[in-house]
Amino acid sequence: MQSRVDRQLRALALAKACAACGARVRTIGHLTGLPPREALRLLFPDRMAVPRGRSPDSPEWYHGANLLHRAEASIIVALYRRLRDADFPAGEALVGAYRHYIGICQPPHRISFDRAFDLAAHTDGLWLTDTRSFSLVTCPTCHSEFLAAFGSVARSNDHCPFCKLVQRYGTDPRVQGAFPVQPLAAPRAEQLGMLVLLQCSFGSSTGQVGTSSASECQP
Numbered sequence: 001m002q003s004r005v006d007r008q009l010r011a012l013a014l015a016k017a018c019a020a021c022g023a024r025v026r027t028i029g030h031l032t033g034l035p036p037r038e039a040l041r042l043l044f045p046d047r048m049a050v051p052r053g054r055s056p057d058s059p060e061w062y063h064g065a066n067l068l069h070r071a072e073a074s075i076i077v078a079l080y081r082r083l084r085d086a087d088f089p090a091g092e093a094l095v096g097a098y099r100h101y102i103g104i105c106q107p108p109h110r111i112s113f114d115r116a117f118d119l120a121a122h123t124d125g126l127w128l129t130d131t132r133s134f135s136l137v138t139c140p141t142c143h144s145e146f147l148a149a150f151g152s153v154a155r156s157n158d159h160c161p162f163c164k165l166v167q168r169y170g171t172d173p174r175v176q177g178a179f180p181v182q183p184l185a186a187p188r189a190e191q192l193g194m195l196v197l198l199q200c201s202f203g204s205s206t207g208q209v210g211t212s213s214a215s216e217c218q219p
């Protein structure tokens with residue numbers, strides 16, 4: 001059992017993490033239970049920096065959104081689902097998923113934290129609503145997980161945004177920019193050292209290493 005102080009500290013830490021991700025006051029209130037006035041006072045001393053604008057409403061938005069939005073929305077909810085399955089509380093799972101998304105997807109990031117919150121809420125039926133509007137389904141072709149209308153079963157890849165991205169990749173610069181080919185990581189110094197050692201032991205076992213080559217293997 002958490003004490004009252006522990007609960008309050010947890011709520012404040014979560015609220016701070018949400019604000020750092022760009023959350024609106026209303027979203028922070030839903031996730032932490034912090035009253036809006038308190039959230040404003042503690043997290044937004046500069047009132048000009050308060051995020052504004054209409055809150056997202058995802059159940060209709062998602063099905064009309066473009067491919068890159070649907071792919072990034074699916075990535076966030078798949079990351080969120082993984083953390084929930086590992087027993088992270090919903091608020092922490094959402095912040096963790098959003099940070100991971102920012103780390104792995106190229107800017108500009110198309111999904112705001114408030115949108116991610118709205119997507120997760122309508123997937124699990126929590127915070128804002130009791131109704132589930134989305135299911136996370138697995139594409140039978142590429143095995144990626146993507147968002148679909150609640151209760152859907154993916155019998156083909158017709159609605160899989162990732163299969164469509166792959167199909168478009170060669171001809172669509174926007175898709176190429178969003179998912180650039182990653183260069184292979186340069187080997188680190190210790191990996192190069194290991195490579196030299198392997199070459200030396202391979203060479204000496206076959207009698208191919210001369211005196212000059214063998215001297216390169218000295219530490």
Ligand SMILES: [Zn+2]
Pocket residue numbers: 139140141142143144157160161162163164
């Ligand atoms: Zn697919």
